[in-house]
Amino acid sequence: MVEVVLGITLILSLAGSVLLWHGWRHLAARHLLRAGAHGGVGMTLITAASVAGFAALDLAGYQQLTAERPVAMIRFKSVAPSGFVAYLKTTDGRIRHYRLHGQDWRLDARVLKWRSWAYLLGFKPLYRLTRLSGRYATVAGARSHLHTVYALGDVRGLDVWQWSRRLHLAFVDAVYGSSVYLPMAAGAKYRIRLGVTGLIARPVNTAARQAVDAWR
Structure with missing residues (x-):
């Protein structure tokens, strides 16, 4: 159970990090619309990953x-x-x-x-x-x-x-x-x-x- 949530956390973190990186590259290239889109979705995924991570920490205190x-x-x-x-x-x-x-x-x-x-x-x-x-x-x-x-x-x-x-x-x-x-x-x-x-x-x-x- 905890392993599943941690896996979801990792996937969300990786996806969010990739999108944030692309957003930064678009910002450097002055593609503001693309930078905003990638950055917004990336931050959303990072936030979701944080919530999932805290949930995994709580669930670790439970027993099957x-x-x-x-x-x-x-x-x-x-x-x-x-x-x-x-x-x-x-x-x-x-x-x-x-x-x-x-x-x-x-x-x-x-x-x-x-x-x-x-x-x-x-x-x-x-x-x-x-x-x-x-x-x-x-x-x-x-x-x-x-x-x-x-x-x-x-x-x-x-x-x-x-x-x-x-x-x-x-x-x-x-x-x-x-x-x-x-x-x-x-x-x-x-x-x-x-x-x-x-x-x-x-x-x-x-x-x-x-x-x-x-x-x-």
């Missing part, structure tokens, strides 16, 4: 999405009443830890899906994990206790997700956010996957299964 793709593992250590340390391991092998307050954990993601013709050009569905937070089981608890929330991914370059939502781009089939939440418990471990309907979390050990059974 296939059916039921594993995206993370999360486990918990109890450190206080309604307080836990969450250890989040993502598919790149990186493990990060976060202090969460509440009874539940919540994970949010952004998802980009492309139309069929864009898919044939190499545009694959993408996702980005965006936020991990603690969640209280009751409204009263949420109103009166400390909230903890952490950003998991930074936007780099052009925010394709936001602009797709605003402009309703023709090559984007679906742009949506997805989230999942389940109870925290000492020693609990969950596997998180992302499928066509969004995030899915499943308990993988006894502590997690017991927490889910009691939570229901």
Whole structure:
């Protein structure tokens, strides 16, 4: 996906540079009309290449999405009443830890899906994990206790997700956010996957299964 956008960026840059060069030559020869035409189109292509380049930079922060793709593992250590340390391991092998307050954990993601013709050009569905937070089981608890929330991914370059939502781009089939939440418990471990309907979390050990059974 990123490679396709980078290829488009390169083609636009080369074409724009060639047209700008021809525009400069026409200007030197005092062919003002031709210089203006070549220069204008060249600048347009260079601008488009810049936008595509920033889009590629942003898309590099996403991961390709296939059916039921594993995206993370999360486990918990109890450190206080309604307080836990969450250890989040993502598919790149990186493990990060976060202090969460509440009874539940919540994970949010952004998802980009492309139309069929864009898919044939190499545009694959993408996702980005965006936020991990603690969640209280009751409204009263949420109103009166400390909230903890952490950003998991930074936007780099052009925010394709936001602009797709605003402009309703023709090559984007679906742009949506997805989230999942389940109870925290000492020693609990969950596997998180992302499928066509969004995030899915499943308990993988006894502590997690017991927490889910009691939570229901």
